[in-house]
Amino acid sequence: MEHAVLRMQSGAGNRATAAVVQRARGMDKGKGKVPEAGGGSAGAKRSYRDEIAALLDRFKKSLDPIDTFIKGVQTPTNAGFTQQAAAAANEGLKHSVAASGTSAVSENLLAEVTGTVVNGMDAYKNMKDAKKHESGAGHHTARKKTKVKGADTVIGAAGSAGYSAGIAKEVTKLHKAANAAVASEASGIASASVGAIKAVRAAFRVGGAASKYKKVKELGDPHLVHAQSLARLNESREQAEWAAAEAYVALDAYWDHEGQERLELVSQAIDAAWEATGEARDAAESLQRAERDVEKLNTVQEYAKKKQLTKIGKEAIGGALGESTKAAAGVVTAVAAGTAGLASNPVGWGLAGAGAGLVLGVTLYKALRAATKRYEEARHPEHWAPENETPAEASSRTESLQHALKFWQKVSKGERQAMAREIYTLAAGPAIKGASSTTPEMRDSARALLIALKSGPTNHKLEPEAWAATLNDPAKTTGWIKEIAEQLASG
Numbered sequence: 001m002e003h004a005v006l007r008m009q010s011g012a013g014n015r016a017t018a019a020v021v022q023r024a025r026g027m028d029k030g031k032g033k034v035p036e037a038g039g040g041s042a043g044a045k046r047s048y049r050d051e052i053a054a055l056l057d058r059f060k061k062s063l064d065p066i067d068t069f070i071k072g073v074q075t076p077t078n079a080g081f082t083q084q085a086a087a088a089a090n091e092g093l094k095h096s097v098a099a100s101g102t103s104a105v106s107e108n109l110l111a112e113v114t115g116t117v118v119n120g121m122d123a124y125k126n127m128k129d130a131k132k133h134e135s136g137a138g139h140h141t142a143r144k145k146t147k148v149k150g151a152d153t154v155i156g157a158a159g160s161a162g163y164s165a166g167i168a169k170e171v172t173k174l175h176k177a178a179n180a181a182v183a184s185e186a187s188g189i190a191s192a193s194v195g196a197i198k199a200v201r202a203a204f205r206v207g208g209a210a211s212k213y214k215k216v217k218e219l220g221d222p223h224l225v226h227a228q229s230l231a232r233l234n235e236s237r238e239q240a241e242w243a244a245a246e247a248y249v250a251l252d253a254y255w256d257h258e259g260q261e262r263l264e265l266v267s268q269a270i271d272a273a274w275e276a277t278g279e280a281r282d283a284a285e286s287l288q289r290a291e292r293d294v295e296k297l298n299t300v301q302e303y304a305k306k307k308q309l310t311k312i313g314k315e316a317i318g319g320a321l322g323e324s325t326k327a328a329a330g331v332v333t334a335v336a337a338g339t340a341g342l343a344s345n346p347v348g349w350g351l352a353g354a355g356a357g358l359v360l361g362v363t364l365y366k367a368l369r370a371a372t373k374r375y376e377e378a379r380h381p382e383h384w385a386p387e388n389e390t391p392a393e394a395s396s397r398t399e400s401l402q403h404a405l406k407f408w409q410k411v412s413k414g415e416r417q418a419m420a421r422e423i424y425t426l427a428a429g430p431a432i433k434g435a436s437s438t439t440p441e442m443r444d445s446a447r448a449l450l451i452a453l454k455s456g457p458t459n460h461k462l463e464p465e466a467w468a469a470t471l472n473d474p475a476k477t478t479g480w481i482k483e484i485a486e487q488l489a490s491g
Contacts, residue, residue, distance in 0.1 A: 053121040060114040061408035067111040068367075070104045072360025078104065101170035109163035116156030123149035135461040136470050137483035144486070155197055162190035195323045202319020206312050208490075213308035215452035222297040222445065229441045230294065233287040240280035247276040286437070293442045296422050301449060303419045307488050318362025325354050373411040375404035384418035387434065420484035423449060428480075429472025447471070453487040 081097045126149060129142035219225070251269040376383060379400035385391035392413075395403065403409075411417075426446035428435040435443075447468070450456060457467035470476050 049121065050125070053118060053125070056114055056118045056121075058408045060111060060118055063107070063111040063114065065367075065407065066107060068360065068363050070107055072357065072363070074100065074104050075108075076357070098170050102167060105163050105166040105170055109160060109167065112156055112159045112163055116153055116160055119149045119152040119156055123153055135466075137455065137460060137476065137479045140455065140460050141479070141483045141486055144490070148490075151201065155194070155201070158190075158197060159194050162194045165190040195325075199320050199324035202315045202323060205315045206320060209308045209311040209315065212453060213305055213312070216301055216304045216308070216449065219301060219445070219448055219452060222294045222301065225445060226290070226294050226441060229439060230287070230290055233283070233290050233439075237280070237283040237287050240276070240283040244273070244276040244280040247273040286439075289437050290439055290442060293426060293438060297426060297442065297445055297449070300419050300423050300426075303415075304449070304453060304488055307416075311490075314362050314366065318359050322358030322362065325358065367407065370407070370411065371404040373414045374406065374409065375400045377411055377413050378403040381413065384413055384415055386418075386421055416485050416488055417481070420481045420488060423484050424471075424477070424480050427471055428477075429468065431472045432474060432477065450484070453484065455483055455487050 078097050078101045081093060084093065123146050126142040126145040130139050130146055133139035133142060247269070251273045254265045254269045378395040379397065381394055382391040423446060425432070425434050426438060426442060427450055428438075429443075430436040430438075438446075457464045460467055460470070462470070471480065
């Protein structure tokens with residue numbers, strides 16, 4: 001045995017000899033182990049209410065492109081022709097515009113009523129989910145959706161009433177009824193009220209997104225925040241490498257030792273060298289992992305800030321500014337109807353067109369972004385696939401384009417979901433796969449990001465210790481990722 005070890009040492013060197021000896025010693029350690037089988041739980045059977053809600057939701061989303069065109073193009077165009085017909089006393093044009101307006105507002109009402117029903121059912125479902133979970137990420141996600149969908153339902157009901165008044169206005173104009181001015185005034189007031197409500201809500205959303213952006217920004221640049229911890233890890237790596245080098249120098253000395261205990265001393269030196277090498281390797285891996293985590297944390301923080309800035313822009317332009325402009329148009333319409341008999345003031349037409357243009361622009365931007373994400377989801381599934389998971393097979397260009405046009409489907413495997421997984425992995429406890437090697441400093445920073453995104457203990461109605469325990473519970477992984485994705489998108 002000694003001669004074999006000596007020949008190996010002289011031919012391959014100390015490091016190769018140490019590696020072979022250690023591998024031989026540990027060859028049988030892994031025998032007899034049976035891999036644990038992962039169990040999958042079957043999803044709960046959907047109720048009839050869920051099926052109806054899904055059907056109505058798809059029907060509503062099928063109406064959205066038509067509804068968007070009507071609100072952004074047909075309605076302001078009708079307002080322009082209405083002003084022109086009133087100014088020129090053109091009865092034929094008035095009749096045609098009234099007919100066009102009746103059909104347009106009827107479609108608006110259908111879309112609004114359908115959306116209101118869907119939002120009401122969704123609010124009820126999430127209210128039940130919030131009561132079921134009581135606390136934690138699942139509770140917070142459901143409670144927030146309950147508030148959002150509840151508000152959507154109320155606004156939708158008001159919008160439906162406004163569109164009903166709009167239909168009455170167009171019908172009275174169509175039939176040249178004597179109370180056309182009264183109906184036009186009522187419609188203008190209803191339109192102004194709904195627009196004002198939507199504008200105020202958008203302003204609150206802008207404020208919420210701005211607050212989130214500020215809190216995330218206050219976390220600081222991860223490269224600077226973790227500079228000292230990275231320096232400590234680098235120092236530990238250097239010390240471990242020096243220790244490994246010294247161990248191999250000592251091993252070299254034992255090869256020249258004379259006596260019967262030579263093989264035993266060499267064996268002990270090999271153990272010491274192998275252990276020192278392992279510590280050096282672990283120290284290097286810890287440093288590399290920390291450096292990667294710093295880059296990941298920087299990426300997700302920048303993404304979170306970008307999402308909030310985007311939300312501020314969309315809500316400010318399409319919501320606060322666009323809806324308030326439409327509300328002003330409604331006020332002008334009501335005043336004109338009360339003073340001149342019909343909405344013949346060109347200011348109302350201009351405001352209606354400007355407001356509709358702003359809302360239409362934001363809507364088209366959101367639709368284009370969603371279509372692009374659906375295309376990427378199908379065409380390049382590897383872009384945002386989870387680590388250590390084989391991505392789905394890429395679809396052809398034609399199939400990807402077809403998937404992109406499915407405007408009723410949400411993106412389920414996009415950038416936001418990938419960023420949510422990254423944040424969760426950084427913030428999760430050591431019991432979660434992929435999070436066991438995260439340094440405590442990095443984990444604390446990721447959890448501070450969760451708090452900035454309004455996913456902290458207070459939001460989840462939990463004490464800090466219980467909140468941290470949910471981050472270390474594999475059973476709550478899916479709920480946490482869903483929660484983080486929702487918070488990244490909301491203000």
